[in-house]
Amino acid sequence: MNYTDFLKMIPEAVLVAILIITFIADFATAKQTEVRKWMNPLVSIMFCVLTVVCLLPLPAVHAFGDMYITSSSVNVIKAILALGSLIVVIQSRVWAEKSQKEGEFYMLLTSTLLGMFVMVSAGNFLMFFLGLEMASVPLATMVAFDMKRNESAEGAAKFILTATFSSGVMLYGISFIYGACGTLYFDDVRHQLLTIFASFSDGDTSKMLLPVMGLVFFFSGLGFKISLVPFHFWTADTYQGAPTTVTGYLSVISKGAAAFTLLAIFFHVFTPMMRYWHVLLMIVVVLSITIANLFAIRQSELKRFMAFSSISQAGYIMLAAIGYDWANSVTALSYYILIYVVANMAVFSIISVVEQNNGGKTDIDDYNGFYQTNPKLSFLMTLAMFSLGGIPPFAGMFSKFFVFMAGVHGADIHTTIGAWGYAVVFIALLNTVVSLYYYLKIVKAMYIKHNDHPLPTFKSDCNTKFALALCTTGILLFGICSYVYQWIATAA
Secondary structure, three states, rough: OOOHHHHHHHHHHHHHHHHHHHHHHHHHHOOOOOOOOHHHEEEHHHHHHHHHHHHHHOOOOOOOOEEEEHHHHHHHHHHHHHHHHHHHHHHHHHHHHHHHOHHHHHHHHHHHHHHHHHEEEEEEEEHHHHHHHHHHHHHHHHOHHHHHHHOHOOOOOOHHHHHHHHHHHHHHHHHHHHHHHHOOOOOHHHHHHHHHHHHHOOHHHOOOOHHHHHHHHHHHHHHHHHOOOOOOOHHHHHHOOOOOHHHHHHHHHHHHHHHHHHHHHHHHHHHHHHHHHHHHHHHHHHHHHHHHHHHHHOOOOOHHHHHHHHHHHHHHHHHHHHHHOOHHHHHHHHHHHHHHHHHHHHHHHHHHHHHHHOOOEEHHHOOOOHHHOOOHHHHHHHHHHHHOOOOOOOHHHHHHHHHHHHOOOOOOOOOOHHHHHHHHHHHHHHHHHHHHHHHHHHHHHOOOOOOOOOOOOOOOOHHHHHHHHHHHHHHHHOOHHHHHHHHHHOOO
16 A cells, blocks of 8 residues: 555545644633634634635546545535535534534534545445445434434434445445446446446346346435435434534535435446436436425425425436436536535525524424514525525526536437436426425515514624625526536536
8 A cells, every 4th residue: 555645635634634623622622611712713714725725726636546536526526515514614603602512513524524525536336335434424423413302313313224224225235236346446347347238239138137236226325315215214304303504514515425426426337337227317316306396395394394305406416417428417416516505505504593593493484574573584595595496597597407408418309218318307397396386485484474473683693694695695606607617517
C-alpha cells in the first residue's frame, strides 16, 4: 500500500481535520457551564472551507489500486453535499445549543458526510459498502439524538432495523456479483459482465442468473437508502421522529449521495445489463412518484408530509437514470439535487424555527393564518414550495425540465423500451400537477385559511435568517443563471 495516496483524498482529508478540530474543541471545553456560542461559527467556517475546497478544479484521482476514484462529476456532487451540510450546520445553532451536545452533533454530521464522500468516490463494491455503513451508523445516532422524545427513539429504531436489513440485502446482492465475476472492482465487473452477456447472443443463458439476481438485490438494498417505493416504509416515521434539523439532513444530503452513487454504478458497472435495470427503474420511478404523491395529500403533520414529498422527489431524481447518455443523466441528476437541497432546506429551516418558538408545533393546521403574524417566513415558505412543485420561474421548474429531457435522451419511441421511457416521463409530468396540489395546500393554509388564533409573531435567530437567505438565493438564481448548469454539464 502506498500511504501517500491518503494525500490525494483532499475533501476527505479536510473532513477528517474538521472532525479532529471539533473533537478537541468539544473535549477541551466540555466542563464549561455557559453556552459555547463560538462552537457553531467555528464549525460553520470549517464547512465553508470544505465547500470552497470541493469547488476548486481538483484533478481526477485514482488511489489505493483504483478502490478510490474521483472525477470532475464526483467533485461536483461533493461540492453540492458540502453546501447542503453547511446550510444544515448554520441553521442548527439554536437547536444544537439547547441540546447541550452540539459538539457531538457536529462530529456525527461530519462522520456521516465523510462516509458519503467515500461512497461516491468508490471504485470497488467493498469500498462502496464501507462508505455506506460509515454514513449510516452515525446517521442512526443523529436520528435518535433527542433522547427525551419517544418519537425520536421510535424513528431511530425503525431506521436502524431497515438500514440493517437493506445492508444485508445489498451485501447479498454483492456476493452474487462476486460469484459471477470473481472480482469487486467496478471496471473488472463491467468487463466480466460484457463477456457473460456476449454469450447471451449465442443462446447460452446459464451464466446470466447470478448477475441478474445480484443486480436486483443490490438495487433493492440501495432503494431503501434512497426511500424509493416499495422500500420506503421507514421514511415517514423516521422523518417525524427525528429532530427537524436531522430530518432536513436526511432528506437531502444522504438521499443525494445515494442517488448519485446508484446512477454511477448503473452506468459504469451494469452497462451490459441496461435492458434489465432500465425496466426495473422505470417501474420503481412510477411507483415512487405516484404513490408518494397520493399519500402526501392525506398528511396532516408537516414532517410526515415532507417525508412523502421526499419519496416523490427521489422518484424524480432517479428519472434521470432511465436515459441512455451518462453526461446528460449525471448533469440533470446533480442539478436536480442542488436545487432540491436549497428548496428543501428552506422548508425545513422554517419548520425548525417555527417548532422552536411555538412549543414544537408541526401540524399543517398550525400554519393556518401564518401570513397574518409572520409574513416574511410565509413568503419564503411559498417560494420554496413553488420551487419544489416546479412552478416557473423558480429553479425547481428548470431542474424538472432537465430531468425530463435526460429521461428520454437517446430513447427511440418506435421501440418498446423507448416508448416505455416516454410513458414514464409523461406519467411523471402528470404527477407534477398532483404535487402542485399538495404543495399549494401549505400555501393555502398560510394565506387563505382563517384562524382566530394564528401562531404568534416571533423573531428568527440570525443563523436561520442567513440559512434562509442562502436557500432563497439558490431558489431564485440557480434556475435563471445558466452558469450553474453549465458548470455541472462541463464537469460531466
